[in-house]
Amino acid sequence: MNMEKTVFQPLYRQTEVLLTQALKAGEWPPGGLIPSEQELALRFGVSQGTIRKAIESLRADKLLVRRQGRGTYVASHREEAAQFRFLKLRPDERPPHALRSEFLDCTRLKAGQDLARALDLQASAVIVRVRRLLWEREQPVVYEEINLPGHRFKGLSAERLSAYQGPLYGLFESEFGVRMVGGEEKLKAVIGPPEICQALRVPAGSPLLYVDRVTVSYDQAPVEARRAHYVTREHHYAARL
Amino acid sequence: MNMEKTVFQPLYRQTEVLLTQALKAGEWPPGGLIPSEQELALRFGVSQGTIRKAIESLRADKLLVRRQGRGTYVASHREEAAQFRFLKLRPDERPPHALRSEFLDCTRLKAGQDLARALDLQASAVIVRVRRLLWEREQPVVYEEINLPGHRFKGLSAERLSAYQGPLYGLFESEFGVRMVGGEEKLKAVIGPPEICQALRVPAGSPLLYVDRVTVSYDQAPVEARRAHYVTREHHYAARL
DNA sequence: TAGTGGTCTAGACCACATA
DNA sequence: ATGTGGTCTAGACCACTAG
Structure with a gap:
């Protein structure tokens, strides 16, 4: 009988x-100040609470950061606190x-089936692929391949990557207006492929931690x-339960 | 309102x-109902809010579970929802x-330096060590060694483990009054030791995911x-960012 | 119908940062 | 001194569950 179920969402969810x-529309820039509670309450017609x-x-x-006495800010990958959130x-x-980041190359190619599914694109869509090494002192510890939807990263090039200082996601948010807000990783232990072992300066056949990441922006x-291989001889991947 | 300046904690933190x-004292059992907001407010002399x-x-x-119209319950490892929180x-x-769990043995021994440090014990303290395999259908996928402080797990034995049905942490909370509330894991990719590869029915020299877990109860x-080796040929470790 | 948690509001006061 | 977020309270009403 009672077929119509109320699609009730509380006011604070709607807000x-x-x-x-x-935020998604970029009304306030990353790192910027958003209006005070009072102003927002007025704007949306709800109480301050x-x-x-x-x-x-x-x-x-972690989309916003609050600072007592100062205000509420849009979270940014350029802040110190966010540095180790995505690299575990x-x-x-x-x-x-x-x-330290060493960029190997930056190419454009068709997505193909797997990447298209992961990125919610057509298989014929163009993606940008960046490959790089991450160094700790004089030892490379991460080899990774980063795949991005081409249409959202138009001017991305090897030169631009090398010129930028700081975390990659900081460049993405300030230069391309794409803010990474979360993600999921799938981990496996594998025998490193020869060319990757070589790049990482470890013996052929070494065990490596393979990390398959899908990163999401607003609205998931x-x-x-991103597909990466980590050297875990003197490092580990830290997870919380 | 007792607010000391130097150690100020808001009332809701103190509460x-x-x-x-x-909870730690076991005033309400796991899975049991705790008093209503009204009663607790009266008891602690604070407002309902x-x-x-x-x-x-x-x-x-995840120490409590709330159910509208019914009340607030102490979280339990026996509930369906908690099954996959610790095994990723x-x-x-x-x-x-x-x-499916297959227990290999259950022994008592001195902690030694490493385990003593991890469990905050004396190196001479006695620990209980349980080793087991976890099977998915006809294939073992996890080999693990579980180390527990002996004084908190007095009657633990191979027989008792085999007799119990359900998640291990469910037994710990109902039989020994020790509730696991969180933990940290450190992951590495390794070449599986021969005896572990044999137990897991994988070729010698296979890459395995090594997982080093420290589990905590109330007050951290x-x-x-726990030290485990995971077979990640057809499985992966899932992590959120 | 009674009791629970869930939502929403309004107002007071405190702590902190900045000018 | 002003404005921000942080804490605490009191009360009203809604949604859900159970007897």
Whole structure:
């Protein structure tokens, strides 16, 4: 009988969606200040407490950063705190520190079936593929292949990559307006392919940690498919339960 | 309102601590109902809103489960929802399903330096060590060694383990009053040791995913050190960013 | 119908940053 | 001194569950 189920969404969820849309539209730049609770409450026609709950949810998802006395900011990959959120490789003994990036090449090609599925594209769509090594001191520890939808990364080139200082996702957000907000990784232990072992300066046949990442932007839209091999001889992948 | 300047903690944090202590003391059993917000507010002398915030924090940490119209319950490892929180190995293609446990042995020995440090014990303290295989259908996929502080797991034996049906952490919480609430894992890709490859029915020299877990109970006290080898030929370790 | 948690509001006051 | 977010309270009403 009662076929119509109420599609009830609480006000603070609706407000959260509106805020996310504003973020997605780039209404406030990464690292920028968003309006105060009072202003937002007025704009959306809800109480301050409701706005607060919506903001708290976005803060928990690391889309916003709150600073008492100063205001609420759009999270940015350029901040110190965000550096180790996406790279979970840590030295076994020493404290972690930033890795140096060496770009190998940057090419454009057709996505193909697998990547098209991962990135929610047509198999004939063009993607940009970046390959690089990450070095810790004089030892490479990561070899990775980064695949991006071509239409969202138009001017990306080897020169532009090499010229940029800082985390890759920082470049993506400031130069291409694509902000990575989350992702999933699938890990396997594999015997490293010969050419990758060579690039990583480890003996042929060494075990490597294979990491398959799909990174998403606002609304969980996939915008990056990354396949990496980690050297875990003196490092480990850190996960929380 | 007792607010010391130097050690200021908001009221809802203090309330959270009190609730955690009650949980730790076993005032309400796992799976059991805790008092309503009204009762707790009265008991701790704070408003309902403050109690709500404390409970929400514990719910986010998966120590409590709330059900509208019914009440707030102590989280339990026997519930369906908690099954895959600690084992992140998933089949590449098929949907995940519960694994069968085969216990190999259960022995008592001195902790030694490494385990003593991980479990916060004296090196001379006695630990219980359980070794087992986890099977998916007719194929073993996990070999693991589980180390527990002997004084908290007095009657644990091979017979008792084999007799119990369901998740291991369910037995720990109901039989020994030790509830696992979180943990950290360190992952490495390794060449499987011969005896472990043999137990897992994979060729000698196969790459395996080595997982070093430290599991904690209330107040982040370590209560388990687990070393496992995963077969990732048709499975992967799933992680979120 | 009674009791639970879930949502929403309004207002007061505190802590912090900046000018 | 002003404006921001952070905490705490009180009360109203809604949604869900169970007897």
